[in-house]
Amino acid sequence: MINIxxxxxxxxxxxxxxxxxxxxxxxxNSNRITLLVGPSGSGKTTLLRCIAGLEQLDEGSITIQNKxxxxxxxxxxxxxxxxxxxxxxxFPHLSVLENCIQPLLVTKGIDRQKAVKxxxxxxxxxxxxxxxxxxxxQLSGGQQQRVALARTxxxxxxxxxxxxxxxxxxxxxxxxxSTILQKLTKQNVAIIISSQDVPFIKxxxxxxxxxxxxxxxxxxxxxxxxxxxxxxIARFLL
Amino acid sequence: xxITNLLTTYANAAPLLAQGLCMTLQCWIAALCIAxxxxxxxxxxxxxxxxxPIVCNALDVFTFMLRGIPFYVQLLVAYFxxxxxxxxxxxxxxxxxxxxxxxxAAYVSQIVKAGINAIDxxxxxxxxxxxxxxxxxxxxxxxxxxxxNVLPAIIGECDQLLKTTAVFSTIGILDLMGVGKNIVAQELxxxxxxxxxxxxxxxxxxxxxxxxxxxxKKEQA
Numbered sequence: 119m120i121n122i123x124x125x126x127x128x129x130x131x132x133x134x135x136x137x138x139x140x141x142x143x144x145x146x147n148s149n150r151i152t153l154l155v156g157p158s159g160s161g162k163t164t165l166l167r168c169i170a171g172l173e174q175l176d177e178g179s180i181t182i183q184n185k186x187x188x189x190x191x192x193x194x195x196x197x198x199x200x201x202x203x204x205x206x207x208x209f210p211h212l213s214v215l216e217n218c219i220q221p222l223l224v225t226k227g228i229d230r231q232k233a234v235k236x237x238x239x240x241x242x243x244x245x246x247x248x249x250x251x252x253x254x255x256q257l258s259g260g261q262q263q264r265v266a267l268a269r270t271x272x273x274x275x276x277x278x279x280x281x282x283x284x285x286x287x288x289x290x291x292x293x294x295x296s297t298i299l300q301k302l303t304k305q306n307v308a309i310i311i312s313s314q315d316v317p318f319i320k321x322x323x324x325x326x327x328x329x330x331x332x333x334x335x336x337x338x339x340x341x342x343x344x345x346x347x348x349x350x351i352a353r354f355l356l
Numbered sequence: 357x358x359i360t361n362l363l364t365t366y367a368n369a370a371p372l373l374a375q376g377l378c379m380t381l382q383c384w385i386a387a388l389c390i391a392x393x394x395x396x397x398x399x400x401x402x403x404x405x406x407x408x409p410i411v412c413n414a415l416d417v418f419t420f421m422l423r424g425i426p427f428y429v430q431l432l433v434a435y436f437x438x439x440x441x442x443x444x445x446x447x448x449x450x451x452x453x454x455x456x457x458x459x460x461a462a463y464v465s466q467i468v469k470a471g472i473n474a475i476d477x478x479x480x481x482x483x484x485x486x487x488x489x490x491x492x493x494x495x496x497x498x499x500x501x502x503x504x505n506v507l508p509a510i511i512g513e514c515d516q517l518l519k520t521t522a523v524f525s526t527i528g529i530l531d532l533m534g535v536g537k538n539i540v541a542q543e544l545x546x547x548x549x550x551x552x553x554x555x556x557x558x559x560x561x562x563x564x565x566x567x568x569x570x571x572x573k574k575e576q577a
Contacts, residue, residue, distance in 0.1 A: 170485050196487025207482035211500050224496055225487035273486065 119308050120146040120169060120277060125178035127164055127332075138164045140332045142178070146310055146325075148276065149303050153319050154312040155354060156329035162312035163204075165329065166279045169310065170201040183276070193225045200270030204281040206262045208254040208269070214241070215250040218269045226273070233272075240268045244298060260291035267298065277308040284315045296322050316355050326351050365548050369539045376535030377556060383453050383531060384518050390457025391517065392510070395464025400494065402465060403472040405480050415465070422462035428523050430455045435527045452524040460517050467513060471506035472498055504575060511568040515561050522557070532556060 127139040139161045146152050154162040167173045169180060171187055180187040182198050190198065208217050218241065219233035228236075241247040244264040254262055263283065270278055280299075284292045292315075299309050299322065313319055319326070320342045327337040328351050336350040345352040400406065402415050422430070434455035439446045446454075475498055483493040525534030536553045540546045 172481055172484065192484070192489055193487045196485065199485070201485040203478060203482060205478060207476070207478040209479065209482070209497055209501075211504070220496060221486040221488070224492050269486070 119148045119183060120310075121181045121184075122146075122165075122169070123179050123181075125165070125168060125180065126176045127161075127168060127173060128176045138332050139168070142329075142332075142334045144327055144334055144337055146277070146308055148306050148308045150324040151299060151303055151309040151311065151322050152325040152327065153323040154310065154327050154329060155314070155319055155351070156335075158314070159331075160329040161332040162329055163281050164332075166201070166281050166310065166312050169277075170199055170279055171195055172201075196221070196225055196273050196275070198276050200273060200275035200278040202263065202266045202270055202278065202280045202283060204283075204285060206254075206259075206266040208262055208265055210254050213251050213253055214246065214257070214265050214268075217254070217265055218272050221269065222272055237268065237272050240271050244268050245294070259286040260288070260294070263287065263291075263295070264298075271302075275307070277310060278302065280309070280311045282313055282315075283311060284313060284318045292318055319355060326355075328354055362548055365543060365545055366552060369543070369549060369552070372535045372539060373532065373552070373556070376530055376532040379449075379529065379535075380518075380521050380524075380531040380533075383449060383456070383521050383524055383529065386449075386453035387456040387460060387517055387521070388514060390454065391460035391464050391513075394457065395461035396468050398461055398465035399468025399472065402469045405472075405477065406490070419462045419465060422459050427456065427459050427520055428526070430459055431523060431527060448524075448527050448529050452521075452527060452529055456517065456520060456524075460513060460520075463513055463516075464510065467506050467509045468502065471502040471509075474505055475501050507571050507575075508568050511564055511571065515564040515568075518560055518564070519557060 122142055122144050125139055125142040126137065128135050128137050130136070142161075142165060154165060156162055164173065168175060169187075171190075182190070182195075187195070209220070212220060215234070215237060218237040219230065222228050222233040222236065223230060238247065238250070241250055244267060246261055246264050246268065249257060249261060249265070254265070257265065263286070267278075267280075283295060287295060296318070299311075303309055303324075311322075323342060325337065325339050326342075328335045338345065338349070338351055342352075342355065347353075398415060398419075401408075401411055431452060435446065435448060435451040438444075438451075479497055479501070480493060483497045488497065521531055522533045524531050525537055528534070530538070532553055536549050540549050543549065
């Protein structure tokens with residue numbers, strides 16, 4: 119579904135240039151949850167940002183369903199890739215419902231009634247339908263995250279990227295999130311998550327990519343329980 | 357006796373002062389019509405997310421000049437120097453409202469720029485991943501939030517603009533101050549006339565301060 123080929127991303131600060139991602143090549147398929155794991159600064163978030171089109175690539179390419187990412191229009195890209203930020207980035211001046219329907223009104227041009235009809239079942243599915251008139255500042259971290267997920271899902275993307283989704287969640291909300299994500303994969307959605315939360319990774323990962331210092335060191339499609347104890351990924355997750 | 361004289365002076369001056377007040381308000385509104393849209397556009401072009409080096413440098417030089425040169429000098433340049441340079445006739449009211457509007461736009465632009473820059477940069481990115489274009493992001497996400505941030509400061513700038521119109525009388529405009537000067541020249545009673553003019557300016561300024569307080573209170577609620 120998403121093919122990343124020889125991706126290199128550099129950052130420069132004054133005269134110092136740092137390679138954040140180096141020759142990363144991997145494929146991400148639908149129907150499964152892919153975890154990007156690695157220590158802090160290994161390039162997990164940058165890789166997600168590259169896939170979301172938020173970063174200019176220095177080398178390499180990203181294709182989504184065989185179409186280069188850079189050739190997609192804004193609306194096309196949003197229909198294929200959704201991104202849930204670590205800090206959720208909800209629009210503070212809009213209510214929960216408005217946060218979810220405004221992208222539909224603005225970028226897809228559908229009428230308000232249809233947008234509401236589309237958003238309400240999603241809010242219900244995520245257990246936040248009673249919060250539709252609340253503003254983001256009135257919600258807890260877990261609720262904000264579900265709103266961010268609902269906002270993304272309204273656009274029906276084929277892949278959803280989540281950056282450190284459990285960093286502000288308690289165990290109960292982490293379980294709720296895992297259940298929601300597992301349900302989504304059954305709807306043919308590809309889920310790509312960057313995380314350092316080892317229990318969460320172990321419980322949910324169907325594919326794991328290990329990044330270290332911007333390089334893809336290992337990847338596996340084997341569930342965590344069946345990994346060889348000596349493998350790099352198993353050792354990282356110990 | 358003294359109070360009777362004062363009331364007679366005010367009664368005689370009232371029609372002229374009312375005309376002057378109308379002229380002040382007309383010039384103020386005309387200057388606002390230039391300052392607010394121009395300043396907003398200027399501030400948007402100058403915000404961190406949309407900054408283009410060439411445009412920014414040009415706008416910065418222009419802002420530096422408009423903020424560095426006293427408005428009185430700008431007014432005299434607009435009324436006396438530009439017509440002589442380009443051999444055109446600029447009516448006093450146009451020179452006054454135009455120069456004040458452009459000068460104030462430089463200040464408004466700084467307020468708008470600061471208001472936009474104060475918004476979390478992730479809001480731009482969130483809008484981008486949701487498929488918003490830059491103009492849609494500005495219209496639906498950034499400006500509604502920035503508007504709330506800058507409204508008290510913009511009302512303050514409007515207040516400042518109103519008070520600055522008092523210098524228009526120096527190029528012959530019969531605004532509140534200009535009319536007042538003429539009345540004083542005839543009646544030789546500066547204390548009562550200038551006191552009344554001061555009170556009128558204070559009253560108008562108080563209305564704007566009240567509006568600003570209401571806006572701030574609404575925001576805090």
